[in-house]
Amino acid sequence: MTESVADTRGADLAPGTNSSTSGGPSVRSLADADISAAFARGDESALREVYLRWSPLVYTIARRKSSNDADASDITQAVFVAAWQGRQSFDPDAGSLPAWLLGITRRKVADHWRQMNRVPEPRADMPDDPRPDSGIETTVERVLLADELERLGEPQRRILELCFFQDMTHAQVASLLGLPLGTVKSHIRRSLGRLRERLEVDGVPR
């Protein structure tokens, strides 16, 4: 089963979205590490970067787990204020900054429902699962995976979305996109590996 891993066509398909156009796949994680380190040093400007980079994750989880968008904003605000005030307790060696932020998010969501003093109810405008009263870990996982999917670049993202949401086989995907079978298979392998790694790095409760 020797296959070509090289796939220059992928980058050509969607210039500007493939990570290689911004200097290689490691750029994002390097930048994240820089932001985390600056934040851990108490660099005030780093908070802005942290917010820009990770507030969509926090806000989306809060939206899924609260009654309305105003509450989701309040929870998100509480998370970032608490993160700033508690930044000295963030230890970059103990885990990723997003994992730490999501730990605070879990707590602030729980605080929110305690404050409301009632049992969480599903949002009328988001009737689908997960309901707010289902485990928050389900939501955390889905939002992290959705985020990582968006970061995969093309054609990796499209390949996985066809597999996940259209239930296509790799052969069908290859034929639809006009890509070699082996290329599709190795994209699937590497992309699934990235999704799994993202959950391992950022999804573990801290």
Add this chain to the structure above:
Amino acid sequence: MSRVESPSGENYDEHYDDETIALLALGESVASVDAGHLRACAACQSRIDQMQAVVGSARAITDEDRPMAPPDDLWQRITDEIESDGPVRGKASHHDRRSDTRPRWAGWFALAAAVGVLVGSLGTIVAMDRENPTPTIAQAELEPLPGKDARGVAQVRQTEQGPMLVVDVPGLPATDGYYEVWMLAPDAESMVSIGVLGGSQVNEFPLPAGMDMDRFPVVDISVEQFDGDVTHSADSVVRGELSA
């Protein structure tokens, strides 16, 4: 497929390669796989299971799970909040409540500060039982941890609003921080925060719907500092396991 030799020297002919694992996790049938190996090889099965969990979560993604930026004014609200509370320590801001858009979290910190000194009332959990006869589903004797003195009782009661954890620990010493109630797994490695103890001796906390008391049967009360660290301080005062 690769040949891998196990530490025992046994020859595992055909460990699945990552690509096969990925395709199997997606539910595809892979013509070349040796199904007999899968039945015999726990390692390959476990790799498939792990990847299937990822695939299962990913397949459940809806549009509402796709990360979306918060409203534009939220960053300004955050910096206002941080500045009004001082750049370093920002607990319990009672001042500067300018408008109704003031976020609720300030109140939470104020509440936490207010319980800095805990004074036990004389009410007991037994008295509460008489006043409020809700069925008790489980109970725990809260025993002091080494070097601590307090002891108390915790009960889970079924109320109209759902299950409630009632905690009564008289004689908790005053603290500069606050007391937090947790429910721990038996190995104390994972836990759920239940709430912050208020000023009265008997405290009631609604338990989240779906809270698995079999998984988190141990009631624990810890001393927490106002350090912004959301994790358990590892400084527990009392602890006890719920039983029916």
